[in-house]
Amino acid sequence: MTTLGWLIPVGPFAAFAAIALGAHTSKRLSRTLALVGIALSVVLSQVVFWSLVRNPETRTGSVIHWFSQGTQSVGLGIFIDPTNAVMLAMVSFVCLMIFIYSIGYMAHDPRQSRFFAYVSLFGGAMLGAMVVDNLLAFFLFWEVMGTCSYLLIGFWWEKRSAVNASLKAFLVTKTGDLFLLLGLVLLYSQVGSLDYADVFNPATVGALARTPIFGAQSVATVAVLLLFGGTIGKSAQLPLHVWLPDAMEGPTPASALIHAATMVSAGVYLMIRAFPLLVVSEAMPIVAGVGTVTAVVAALVAVAQSDVKRVLAFSTISQLGYMVAALGMGAYEAALFHLLTHAFFKSLLFMSAGSVIHGMEHGHHHSPGHAVRDEEDKSFDPQDMWKMGGLGFRMPVTAVSFMAGSLALSGFPLVTAGFWSKDEILAHAWPGYDWIFWSLAAAALLTAFYSARQIFLVFFNKPRTRAAVHARESAVVMVVPLAILAIFAITLGWVGIPEDFPLLGRWIPGGFGPFVDRSIEYLEAAGMYPLAHVPIAAPGQHAPTAEGGAVQSHLPLLVGVAASLGGLFLGWWVYGRWPIRASEANSDPVRLALGRLELTGIHIALADQFGIDGLYQRLVVRPAVRLAEICDAFDSKVIDSLVVAYARGFGYQGPGEAPRRVAQALGEVDEKLIDGTVVAFAKGFGQHGRLGPVIAAADRSVLDRLVDGVGGISRGIARATHWLDHDLLDGAVNAITGLGRLSSGGLGLFDNGVVDGVVEATADGVGRLGKAARRVQSGQLPDYLWNAFALILMLVAVLVLFQFA
Amino acid sequence: MDLLATVPLSWYLILGAALFCIGVYGVLANRNLIVIMMAIELMLNAVVLNLAAFARFMEPARIQGKAFAIVTYATAAAEAALGLALIISIWRTENTVAVEEIDLLKG
Numbered sequence: 001m002t003t004l005g006w007l008i009p010v011g012p013f014a015a016f017a018a019i020a021l022g023a024h025t026s027k028r029l030s031r032t033l034a035l036v037g038i039a040l041s042v043v044l045s046q047v048v049f050w051s052l053v054r055n056p057e058t059r060t061g062s063v064i065h066w067f068s069q070g071t072q073s074v075g076l077g078i079f080i081d082p083t084n085a086v087m088l089a090m091v092s093f094v095c096l097m098i099f100i101y102s103i104g105y106m107a108h109d110p111r112q113s114r115f116f117a118y119v120s121l122f123g124g125a126m127l128g129a130m131v132v133d134n135l136l137a138f139f140l141f142w143e144v145m146g147t148c149s150y151l152l153i154g155f156w157w158e159k160r161s162a163v164n165a166s167l168k169a170f171l172v173t174k175t176g177d178l179f180l181l182l183g184l185v186l187l188y189s190q191v192g193s194l195d196y197a198d199v200f201n202p203a204t205v206g207a208l209a210r211t212p213i214f215g216a217q218s219v220a221t222v223a224v225l226l227l228f229g230g231t232i233g234k235s236a237q238l239p240l241h242v243w244l245p246d247a248m249e250g251p252t253p254a255s256a257l258i259h260a261a262t263m264v265s266a267g268v269y270l271m272i273r274a275f276p277l278l279v280v281s282e283a284m285p286i287v288a289g290v291g292t293v294t295a296v297v298a299a300l301v302a303v304a305q306s307d308v309k310r311v312l313a314f315s316t317i318s319q320l321g322y323m324v325a326a327l328g329m330g331a332y333e334a335a336l337f338h339l340l341t342h343a344f345f346k347s348l349l350f351m352s353a354g355s356v357i358h359g360m361e362h363g364h365h366h367s368p369g370h371a372v373r374d375e376e377d378k379s380f381d382p383q384d385m386w387k388m389g390g391l392g393f394r395m396p397v398t399a400v401s402f403m404a405g406s407l408a409l410s411g412f413p414l415v416t417a418g419f420w421s422k423d424e425i426l427a428h429a430w431p432g433y434d435w436i437f438w439s440l441a442a443a444a445l446l447t448a449f450y451s452a453r454q455i456f457l458v459f460f461n462k463p464r465t466r467a468a469v470h471a472r473e474s475a476v477v478m479v480v481p482l483a484i485l486a487i488f489a490i491t492l493g494w495v496g497i498p499e500d501f502p503l504l505g506r507w508i509p510g511g512f513g514p515f516v517d518r519s520i521e522y523l524e525a526a527g528m529y530p531l532a533h534v535p536i537a538a539p540g541q542h543a544p545t546a547e548g549g550a551v552q553s554h555l556p557l558l559v560g561v562a563a564s565l566g567g568l569f570l571g572w573w574v575y576g577r578w579p580i581r582a583s584e585a586n587s588d589p590v591r592l593a594l595g596r597l598e599l600t601g602i603h604i605a606l607a608d609q610f611g612i613d614g615l616y617q618r619l620v621v622r623p624a625v626r627l628a629e630i631c632d633a634f635d636s637k638v639i640d641s642l643v644v645a646y647a648r649g650f651g652y653q654g655p656g657e658a659p660r661r662v663a664q665a666l667g668e669v670d671e672k673l674i675d676g677t678v679v680a681f682a683k684g685f686g687q688h689g690r691l692g693p694v695i696a697a698a699d700r701s702v703l704d705r706l707v708d709g710v711g712g713i714s715r716g717i718a719r720a721t722h723w724l725d726h727d728l729l730d731g732a733v734n735a736i737t738g739l740g741r742l743s744s745g746g747l748g749l750f751d752n753g754v755v756d757g758v759v760e761a762t763a764d765g766v767g768r769l770g771k772a773a774r775r776v777q778s779g780q781l782p783d784y785l786w787n788a789f790a791l792i793l794m795l796v797a798v799l800v801l802f803q804f805a
Numbered sequence: 806m807d808l809l810a811t812v813p814l815s816w817y818l819i820l821g822a823a824l825f826c827i828g829v830y831g832v833l834a835n836r837n838l839i840v841i842m843m844a845i846e847l848m849l850n851a852v853v854l855n856l857a858a859f860a861r862f863m864e865p866a867r868i869q870g871k872a873f874a875i876v877t878y879a880t881a882a883a884e885a886a887l888g889l890a891l892i893i894s895i896w897r898t899e900n901t902v903a904v905e906e907i908d909l910l911k912g
Contacts, residue, residue, distance in 0.1 A: 065810060070866050779908030781841070785833055 176233015
């Protein structure tokens with residue numbers, strides 16, 4: 001079992017490696033490898049699953065010892081219990097269907113090998129995440145999935161919007177991942193291990209619930225909230241859901257796989273794994289609240305969308321909210337069941353939508369007169385529902401599959417899978433969680449409403465544009481997986497029919513609930529799982545109240561049926577009765593009706609997601625860009641000027657804007673301040689005009705007489721001195737200088753000839769040496785690198801030789 | 806059944822040496838500055854692989870080996886950022902990243 005377990009992710013990983021390392025040159029080989037890889041996983045998952053059905057004991061095993069730290073070690077091992085087995089079977093099968101579908105969808109894409117490499121990597125990562133036995137390894141695969149999501153959303157990277165969307169998805173989920181990582185750190189610091197067996201057993205969990213941290217909170221609560229942060233990011237719950245609608249820029253199979261069925265459910269799976277911790281913490285109301293609000297808000301927004309994939313994106317967000325809310329209410333099997341059914345019908349819906357888009361594109365290219373309309377080409381949006389209509393006759397298989405998926409999504413009673421799973425969640429909410437119950441019921445009504453809206457706008461009545469007129473059913477390879485998934489969307493729900501359900505419960509073997517419950521049996525044994533009831537709260541029966549008795553109430557069932565049928569009926573009433581002619585979103589009957597009440601603003605706000613993107617733009621993006629601008633200004637003005645000034649000191653003559661400005665400023669300072677001061681100072685002295693004539697008069701009368709007298713005496717002294725100097729001293733000096741001239745002539749010859757000769761020869765020699773040595777400094781990087789390499793080789797040779805010396 | 810334990814130390818060292826040599830070849834024989842940067846990163850990785858292999862086989866319980874490796878990676882990242890910033894600077898002034906056309910420091 002351990003071997004089988006770790007082999008499950010190996011197939012797709014090997015396919016990815018093979019494609020990336022060489023097989024990508026052949027599109028056919030890439031496709032085949034990807035298919036073979038995932039098919040292998042499907043087979044092994046089925047083996048594992050049925051083996052667990054026969055014997056629902058948890059299987060564990062250790063595969064790789066990853067690293068150790070002192071006495072503690074972390075490894076990659078296998079942990080398979082009924083929950084896992086179900087997830088593995090579902091994920092691998094849905095992946096297989098989507099891979100087959102992708103062969104048709106990506107048939108005309110020249111870079112499809114890359115696509116199959118990415119989806120294989122993703123498949124391997126998802127299966128790996130389902131199979132491992134410790135949180136760190138799970139986090140590893142979680143991050144790989146995030147990277148694949150980034151790669152796949154930005155698959156057509158020539159589209160600026162796709163690149164932006166991929167970055168947005170990556171960064172937003174990374175925000176959630178930060179909280180997840182903090183949660184892992186907290187758990188590790190408290191428990192000393194990240195293995196599921198060590199962290200999620202009743203004893204540890206109970207201890208964590210009693211350990212306080214940050215004052216009044218228990219470690220369990222804080223840890224769960226941190227882990228839930230990861231779920232909010234990855235599973236697109238309310239504050240961090242903004243990446244999912246934009247993620248529709250990626251190819252539709254990627255949307256189906258990642259953003260509907262598997263990656264987004266990894267977040268819910270994390271919460272499911274952390275369920276023991278969740279039930280002992282005080283975070284359950286928060287989790288339930290976030291889930292419920294998400295479910296309702298996303299359903300509201302979906303009602304006003306025009307793009308067929310965006311409706312499904314918001315629908316996904318809403319359904320994930322259902323699952324999270326279910327977990328917040330302690331409904332383990334209900335959440336898992338809904339996760340399962342949702343994966344099937346949501347991927348079905350996405351693939352059908354992709355088929356529709358393909359049909360529309362075909363219709364656009366083949367409508368008569370197409371060659372003429374280039375302007376229309378660029379603005380043609382094959383995903384705009386307002387351009388569709390009447391496709392039911394043109395694409396029958398797609399239409400039927402899509403409708404099956406939509407009915408499942410709406411929870412059409414009895415027949416579809418969605419009914420059973422959604423109703424189970426509603427049943428858990430009544431009574432006791434009243435506002436959650438009514439909110440989820442309202443969301444169910446909205447779900448049915450927008451599903452019907454979508455069906456009628458796309459498949460019924462008359463086509464609204466020429467593209468829709470000429471649309472055509474897609475290739476068989478695309479359509480067959482749709483049909484298979486449609487069958488599952490209907491029948492899968494039957495495994496979850498509770499035994500108590502009138503009539504059907506006894507005929508159809510359910511068993512999903514009890515099977516999955518084996519995963520958390522130990523919690524009930526330890527008295528921690530508060531609901532000690534028959535594991536599935538049947539729609540006709542409800543969980544016990546605090547007193548312990550079972551409350552018979554058909555209200556949840558009736559409300560669920562009413563919401564579903566009512567929503568579908570309303571959708572038909574508004575969108576299906578009369579064909580809508582105009583092909584613009586402004587002709588939406590709901591918007592027009594609101595317009596009559598002067599309330600169109602509501603509809604526009606809904607279409608714009610209540611302005612949350614704009615809010616994040618103002619709150620997060622702009623401050624970050626502003627910070628970057630400030631840093632850039634600091635770098636180029638302050639730091640660069642310092643660097644250039646330093647370089648100037650060494651003779652660098654090049655440009656440097658800031659230092660020039662600084663020098664200019666200094667020059668101005670010098671001119672204005674200093675020189676000005678000097679000039680002013682000097683001018684000040686010229687201001688004393690009145691004192692001038694007085695001083696002149698004093699000077700003429702007294703001082704001049706004194707000066708003349710002194711002048712007479714000094715004239716006599718001067719004559720005597722002149723004779724002494726001229727005749728005696730000068731004669732001696734002349735004789736001495738004559739001798740000096742002779743000797744200096746000789747010294748001069750010596751200096752010029754000998755000394756200078758030596759100096760010049762030395763200088764010349766040095767110059768020549770330098771010129772020769774200059775060739776070493778070629779300025780070219782390879783030469784320097786070779787020199788370094790040769791030097792190192794010589795050093796190594798010397799060192800080696802020293803061994804023998 | 807620990808798969809990783811069956812790999813002997815010498816294999817890791819040989820792989821490290823091979824990667825290092827490939828990196829050296831890349832540094833010495835390439836025309837493009839960016840490829841040279843990549844080859845330098847490859848050499849760093851080879852060194853870290855060596856380091857990590859020794860840490861695991863010689864002293865598995867100590868954290869120093871792993872800490873050293875992580876710090877090395879952080880340094881490598883910083884150095885790569887710096888190198889790329891320099892390459893961008895060169896591109897802006899010289900409009901080329903071919904290594905034999907850049908000889909500003911010629912003696």
